[in-house]
Amino acid sequence: MAKKNYVIDTSVFLSDADCIFRFHNNDIFIPLKVLEEIDKHKKRQDSVGLQARRFIRHLDTFRTKGSLNGGIRIQKGKGIIKVCKGSDLLPESLDPAVPDHVILSSALLVQKEWDKRRTIMVSRDINMRVIADSIGLGAESYETEKVVADAHKLYSGFEQVVVDDQLIDQFYNDEEVILPLDLARQQKIRLYPNQFLMLVSSSNQKKTALCRFDSHTNPVKKVKDFNNDLQWGVYPRNKEQSFAFDLLFDDEIPLVSLIGKAGSGKTLIAIAAAMEQVLAFPSQNIDSARYKKIVVSRPVQPLGKDIGFLPGSMHEKMLPWLMPIQDNMQFILGNDRTMLKAYLETGEIEIEALTYIRGRSISNAFIIIDEAQNLTAHEVKTIITRVGENTKVVLTGDIEQIDNIYTNETSNGLAYAVEKFKSKKLSGHVTFQKGERSKIATLASKIL
Known part of the structure; x- marks a missing residue:
């Protein structure tokens, strides 16, 4: 295979600092303007800042082996890495003061100097790839x-x-029902711990039963009905919400992930379950004293800035981002702002910034991370590894609504957690299918 030259854009390094090791025996060119842009992100306290600092350390290590200006072998079996300058090769219609255009000018220079090789501009910026292709550069x-x-x-x-x-019939008669591995293989399906099943009769498709799978050697479990024990007035309206309650009230499952479109009730159900187990009176089937506090947070990704840029205390800084969670809590409390404020003051409800969660060990808490689809895999790992004894973590989000430009539907932290933990008995997942906010909200999610 012919050797290629890859010119790497800033967006790539800010999503994966280790990408320089993933281009096989091809040469990598880094425009000087990219180094300047990376430097602007190195102090950020999120995954972007982490990748920026990691990338800078990689270059500093390479620098000890030779000259970045002349080119350094990445490692055995890999190509060289080299820093390149801008040029005056841009078409007149492109403004040379625009950083992206300066990076493209560097790629044009590489293409001119290495005319026997194919030069490819690598960027996660769609428009940059379009411009690159328009001026005669390969783009990926x-x-x-x-x-x-x-x-x-x-x-x-x-x-x-x-x-x-x-x-x-045996299931409804409270007899043990075990689903053998051969049955799953015959139907070409794979079953996972804590997966919810609809058992359908082979002779009558309308005859069904809902249950939770454990293993091929243990009987399936009935989905518990908590309606008579719920004190805050939030009840499941469909089977997915019932599934979610079954997981959220299970002490043996410390990690729960809930995915669903806007209005499906994923955040409300998570908050209601937390309040039932922290802020309610003891009941027969719900241990309301199991957790000492509710910890809520969500990414501040939409602005791409650390919360330190906002005025006030950490609580005041986080409030704009946590308004959806606060709205749900006030709905459950009957719009009683005084009661919510009292819970915040006593510490029974705690607002935490994801930016500063590293280093903490959170015990005896019910943690809710909303909009988790905007987290990277590394950030989700940081959150879950903070979990101490007797703590449950609930990740909620919609993978179709991602604001983080450095991740997507198939690589975001929420999807990462769902896939990596699906075979583990300590976790459970539910995908909400039906909107419950209002008829117009449900219709809008379908047709718009």
Whole structure:
């Protein structure tokens, strides 16, 4: 295969600082303007800042082996890495003061000096790839690690299994029902711990039963009905919400992920379950004293800035980002702002900035991370590794609404957690299918 020259854009390094080791035996060129842009991000306290600092350390290590200006061998079996300057080769219609155009001018210079090789501009910026192609440069995107090939193939936490009619009768008669591995293989499906199943009769498709799978050697479990024990007035309206409550009230499952479109109730259900287990009176089936506090947070990704840029205390800085969670809490509390304020003051409800969660060990808490689709895999790992004894983490989000430009539907932290933990008994996942906010909200999510 012919050797190529890859000119790498800033957006690539800010999503994966280790990308320089992933281009096989091809040469990598880094425009000086990219180094300048990387420097502007190195002090950020999020995954982008982490990647910027990691990339700078990589270059500093290479620098000890030779000259970045002359080119340095990356490692055995790899190409060289070299820093290149801008040029005056841009078409007149492109403004040379625009940073992206300066980077493209560097790529044009590489293409001119290495005319026997193909030069490819690598960027995660769609428009930059379009411009590169328009001025005669090869252009490719860069994808970080995908946990699934397609977003539609993401683990849903639900499966239909066709069984003999008598098995469903046994299930409703409270007899043990075990689903052998051969049954799953015959139907070409794979079952995971804490996956919810709809058992469908082979002789009557309308005869069904809902249950939770454990293993091929243990009986399936009934989905628990908590309606008589719920004190805050939030009840499941569909089977997915019932599935979610079954996981959220299970002390043996410390990690729960909930994915669903806007209005599906994922955040409301998570908050309601947290309040039932922290702020309610003891009941027969719910241990309301298991957790000492509710910790809520969500990424501040939409502005791409650290919360330190906002005025006030950390609580005041986080409030604009946590308004959706606060709205849900006030809805559950009957719009009682005084009660919510009291819970915040006593520490029973705690607002935490993801930016500063590193280094903490959070015990005896019910943690809710909303909009988790805007997190990277590294950030999700940081959150989950903060979990101490007797703590549950709930990740909620919609992988179709991603504001983080450095991740996508198949590589975001929420999808990463769902796929990596699906085979583990300590986790459970539910994908919400139906909107429950209002008829117009549900219709809008379908047709707009």
